[in-house]
Amino acid sequence: MSVLLKVDNVTMRFGGLVALNDVTFAIEKGSVLAVIGPNGAGKSTLFNVVTGVYKPSSGRVIFDGVDITGKPPYEVAQRGIGRTFQSSRLFSDLSVLDNVIIGMHTRTKTGVLDALFRPGKSGREMAACVEKAEALLQFGSGDLFEQRYRPAGTLAQADRRRLEIARALASQPKLILLDEPSVGMDDAETDALVADIKRLRSEHPELSVILIEHDMRVVEAFPEHVMCIDYGSRIAEGSFETVRADSRVQEAYLGKAAAHA
Amino acid sequence: MGGPASPAAPGSAVAAAVVAILSQLCGAAFLYAILKADGGWEVTGLLTLLGLGFFLLERYPAMGDFVTASLARVPLVTMATAAIVVLGFPFLVGSNTYILHLLIVAQLYAVLALALNFQLGSANIPNFATGASYGIGAYVSALLALNFGMSFWLTLPIAALAATLFGFIIGVPSMRTRDTYLALVTIAFGVVVQQLLNNFEWTGGPNGLVGIPAPSLFGHSFASPLEVFGWKLPSQANFYYLSAALVVVAIVTAQRLHRSRIGLAWNALRADEIAAKAQGINVAWYKVLAFAVDAFLAAFAGTIYAFYISYISPDNFTFLVSVTIMTMVIVGGMDNIFGVIVGAFLLTILPEKLRAFSDYRLLFFGVVVIGFLMIRPQGLFPQRLRQYGAHR
Ligand SMILES: Nc1ncnc2c1ncn2[C@@H]1O[C@H](COP(=O)(O)OP(=O)(O)OP(=O)(O)O)[C@@H](O)[C@H]1O
Ligand SMILES: [Mg+2]
Numbered sequence: 001m002s003v004l005l006k007v008d009n010v011t012m013r014f015g016g017l018v019a020l021n022d023v024t025f026a027i028e029k030g031s032v033l034a035v036i037g038p039n040g041a042g043k044s045t046l047f048n049v050v051t052g053v054y055k056p057s058s059g060r061v062i063f064d065g066v067d068i069t070g071k072p073p074y075e076v077a078q079r080g081i082g083r084t085f086q087s088s089r090l091f092s093d094l095s096v097l098d099n100v101i102i103g104m105h106t107r108t109k110t111g112v113l114d115a116l117f118r119p120g121k122s123g124r125e126m127a128a129c130v131e132k133a134e135a136l137l138q139f140g141s142g143d144l145f146e147q148r149y150r151p152a153g154t155l156a157q158a159d160r161r162r163l164e165i166a167r168a169l170a171s172q173p174k175l176i177l178l179d180e181p182s183v184g185m186d187d188a189e190t191d192a193l194v195a196d197i198k199r200l201r202s203e204h205p206e207l208s209v210i211l212i213e214h215d216m217r218v219v220e221a222f223p224e225h226v227m228c229i230d231y232g233s234r235i236a237e238g239s240f241e242t243v244r245a246d247s248r249v250q251e252a253y254l255g256k257a258a259a260h261a
Numbered sequence: 262m263g264g265p266a267s268p269a270a271p272g273s274a275v276a277a278a279v280v281a282i283l284s285q286l287c288g289a290a291f292l293y294a295i296l297k298a299d300g301g302w303e304v305t306g307l308l309t310l311l312g313l314g315f316f317l318l319e320r321y322p323a324m325g326d327f328v329t330a331s332l333a334r335v336p337l338v339t340m341a342t343a344a345i346v347v348l349g350f351p352f353l354v355g356s357n358t359y360i361l362h363l364l365i366v367a368q369l370y371a372v373l374a375l376a377l378n379f380q381l382g383s384a385n386i387p388n389f390a391t392g393a394s395y396g397i398g399a400y401v402s403a404l405l406a407l408n409f410g411m412s413f414w415l416t417l418p419i420a421a422l423a424a425t426l427f428g429f430i431i432g433v434p435s436m437r438t439r440d441t442y443l444a445l446v447t448i449a450f451g452v453v454v455q456q457l458l459n460n461f462e463w464t465g466g467p468n469g470l471v472g473i474p475a476p477s478l479f480g481h482s483f484a485s486p487l488e489v490f491g492w493k494l495p496s497q498a499n500f501y502y503l504s505a506a507l508v509v510v511a512i513v514t515a516q517r518l519h520r521s522r523i524g525l526a527w528n529a530l531r532a533d534e535i536a537a538k539a540q541g542i543n544v545a546w547y548k549v550l551a552f553a554v555d556a557f558l559a560a561f562a563g564t565i566y567a568f569y570i571s572y573i574s575p576d577n578f579t580f581l582v583s584v585t586i587m588t589m590v591i592v593g594g595m596d597n598i599f600g601v602i603v604g605a606f607l608l609t610i611l612p613e614k615l616r617a618f619s620d621y622r623l624l625f626f627g628v629v630v631i632g633f634l635m636i637r638p639q640g641l642f643p644q645r646l647r648q649y650g651a652h653r
Contacts, residue, residue: 051539053535053538072538072543073535073538073539074538074540074541074542074543074544075541077538077539077540077541078541082539083539085535085536085539089533089535089536089539090532090533090536091528091529091532091533091536091537092532092533093528093532093644094525094528094529094532094646094647095646095647097647097649098525098528098646098647101522101525102522102525102526102528102529102537102540102542103540104522105522105525105526105529105540105541105542106540106541108522110521110522110523111523112518112523112550112554114521115517115518115520115521115522115523116514116517116518119517122517122520122521122522123520125521125522126520126521126522126649127649127650129522130649130650149646149648151646167540168539171540171541
């Protein structure tokens with residue numbers, strides 16, 4: 001299998017604070033990487049560096065064979081990286097459906113002149129988007145489809161997380177970055193989320209996923225490739241079993257849990 | 262759970278058509294009444310009625326949904342009624358040139374407000390330079406007509422392109438700033454333009470430009486009365502229909518952009534810039550685009566204004582004009598095409614009608630605007646969620 005994303009010696013400093021310290025890893029096409037680590041370890045910063053929100057102080061990000069280090073976020077999205085945000089960033093005054101349609105921005109083409117002088121073409125493009133968006137809303141757990149004409153800001157917490165994922169998938173990305181998707185979900189909803197991700201992978205075997213998670217049940221469900229970050233450094237990487245057994249990880253992250261066991 | 266998904270449309274198409282026709286006739290009758298109103302009591306009475314109407318609309322939103330759904334259900338009837346009302350209004354007004362003048366100015370402001378709505382309403386960009394784009398349109402076309410004898414119809418697109426260029430020029434530095442700073446940048450641009458018009462010799466300085474010739478179409482001069490089927494309308498009627506045509510162009514432009522992915526992209530960056538970028542939206546470009554579209558439409562309005570009044574000076578395009586346009590968008594309803602037009606009409610006609618209050622005119626005007634905003638905090642007609650397919 002070929003490498004899809006390669007993060008090379010990335011360091012990210014905010015003033016004196018080193019949020020990422022010489023982090024290196026790679027992920028293959030069609031695989032899932034779970035990123036764990038205590039609060040403030042630098043996990044979300046890693047997503048922000050990969051998606052171009054921050055330009056790393058040093059190091060490189062290679063996606064699909066192209067150096068995307070420091071490229072603006074919209075260009076990174078166009079190249080095929082979709083993402084969700086830890087604290088859902090939905091377009092809250094727009095409908096659920098519009099949120100997903102906006103997610104298709106990179107897949108649509110209508111420019112100003114087309115919109116003004118070829119309304120038929122623009123309308124057909126929009127109708128196709130509506131159809132695809134409705135299919136996406138029906139795909140996952142929950143009843144987003146039934147709520148498609150509600151303002152996104154009025155959704156319940158679990159639905160907000162699901163909608164962010166649907167919006168990220170709307171661009172048909174090669175890689176999707178999920179920042180703590182299970183936050184705010186109860187046990188049943190979390191199980192449904194895991195099932196959704198598994199079904200998504202079986203339907204799109206080429207899609208790669210990076211998942212930041214605090215909930216170990218979710219991490220356990222994707223045990224092949226796990227990476228632990230602490231104080232901005234990658235301290236362990238491997239299967240869930242190996243990472244969990246790693247003494248530095250236990251110290252940093254599973255410390256209390258391990259002491260209980 | 263569907264929320265506003267399936268608005269309560271009336272059962273039969275006939276009922277919808279009746280609602281569509283009656284609601285538009287009511288609107289037209291109200292407009293006629295307020296234009297004709299004379300003296301403080303009449304104006305106060307009509308404003309109270311309007312306030313009551315909006316109060317009820319705020320209390321019972323289903324009422325508004327019902328009318329909107331009816332209008333949408335029978336689009337042909339709706340458009341035909343609107344066309345008859347707009348085309349027939351001058352006949353109703355007859356030889357009252359003052360009312361025709363007010364209507365022309367109101368329509369030009371409606372175009373300006375629709376232009377600004379692309380920015381303020383759709384994308385939440387506070388642009389205080391719409392008045393400047395309006396002025397650039399007016400000056401460019403007037404200069405071309407006076408110096409090169411160009412016809413109105415030829416200056417129209419040239420002035421629009423010149424103003425669009427100006428839009429790009431303000432747009433580019435504005436990409437790097439946001440909110441308050443962005444507002445300051447646009448204010449500065451607006452003031453600079455006005456000062457330049459004041460100081461250049463070739464723009465006529467503070468005296469402006471005089472003697473802009475009236476346009477003509479198929480040999481009919483817009484300065485002469487308009488004769489239709491034996492009816493004789495004053496020459497202002499020419500400009501009334503011209504500006505009405507421009508309003509239609511502005512509405513179609515606004516609707517088509519709003520329904521396309523461009524309108525969605527503007528709404529996305531209004532809601533959350535970081536999330537918009539993560540969807541692949543080139544936020545900077547869409548902001549500049551909003552500036553360009555705004556300037557383009559504003560220049561059309563400027564050109565018609567110059568040829569209508571036949572005399573322009575920098576005083577017509579001050580910072581205050583931009584503030585007025587902005588107020589129209591906010592009072593009317595951000596990102597709602599109909600609301601923005603209502604806002605423009607109300608805020609154009611109101612100050613004129615309040616002359617009855619002489620010294621207290623401005624005070625009263627302020628009170629009325631604040632009153633409406635208290636009754637309808639989101640604007641008279643707030644933005645609506647897009648409906649698709651069977652839901653439209
Ligand atoms: N824009 C920024 N400016 C300054 N410091 C920042 C910025 N973004 C993140 N940080 C800091 O970088 C460190 C890592 O933050 P990050 O959000 O990546 O942690 P995290 O691993 O996602 O934590 P959590 O599990 O709580 O989400 C924190 O100390 C945070 O305060
Ligand atoms: Mg985080």
